[in-house]
């Protein structure tokens with residue numbers, strides 16, 4: 341009887357947690373190819389993040405790491421990593437975690453952090469991406485899963501999905517359309533990583549040893 345290895349995920353979030361819920365529904369406590377996937381903790385920088393309630397509903401350990409009274413980014417990050425290190429995760433999944441992480445934090449988890457970002461990177465790094473795409477008159481938008489590096493939203497892109505922008509779109513309407521694609525691609529990227537098929541080597545994302553298109557997306 342083959343032994344089943346448990347792959348542990350810690351999720352970081354700041355808000356609603358629909359990506360967390362999607363990962364809970366599709367991956368949490370599932371076993372595939374002799375590996376068991378478990379979300380061992382959900383951590384947030386916001387005490388009122390509904391994602392913490394979703395973790396509680398699923399019986400997953402959860403905690404708010406609040407920045408109140410903490411003066412520096414590095415100090416906060418040290419607290420966050422102290423919490424994470426209790427779990428020794430195989431992968432840190434950022435799912436709407438709205439804090440920029442310091443180099444000191446990133447260096448502790450090289451190639452072990454994924455983020456989902458609501459744009460077709462390298463376009464629209466940062467925040468407010470949907471409105472920026474609408475304001476720019478773009479005909480399409482989308483979402484990227486990428487490795488997390490010190491430089492914001494610049495780590496190697498793993499997978500992207502595109503959606504059309506319609507003339508009557510509001511940022512909220514466009515965000516809804518993008519979110520549907522997020523829920524499709526994030527579990528794929530997570531499964532690829534935990535099964536050992538996906539890695540980050542020399543700032544490139546490799547899937548089954550093949551270099552994925554460096555930041556940006558395959559030509560139309």
Ligand SMILES: Nc1nc2c(c(=O)[nH]1)N[C@@H](CN(C=O)c1ccc(C(=O)N[C@@H](CCC(=O)O)C(=O)O)cc1)CN2
Pocket residue numbers: 434437438439440441442443446455456457458466467487488489490491492493494495
């Ligand atoms: N070092 C890195 N940190 C983070 C990355 C990254 O790639 N490298 N990804 C982001 C996620 N993110 C977009 O995908 C993002 C999150 C937060 C911000 C931002 O401007 N945050 C402000 C505070 C905003 C707020 O509190 O509302 C800040 O931290 O000063 C931009 C992009 C996660 N971190």
Ligand SMILES: NCC(=O)N[C@@H]1O[C@H](COP(=O)([O-])[O-])[C@@H](O)[C@H]1O
Pocket residue numbers: 353355356357358359360391435436437438456457458466467483519522
């Ligand atoms: N810069 C990071 C960023 O903006 N991430 C975005 O936050 C939302 C979280 O939604 P959720 O809480 O419902 O998963 C998602 O749309 C994700 O792409």
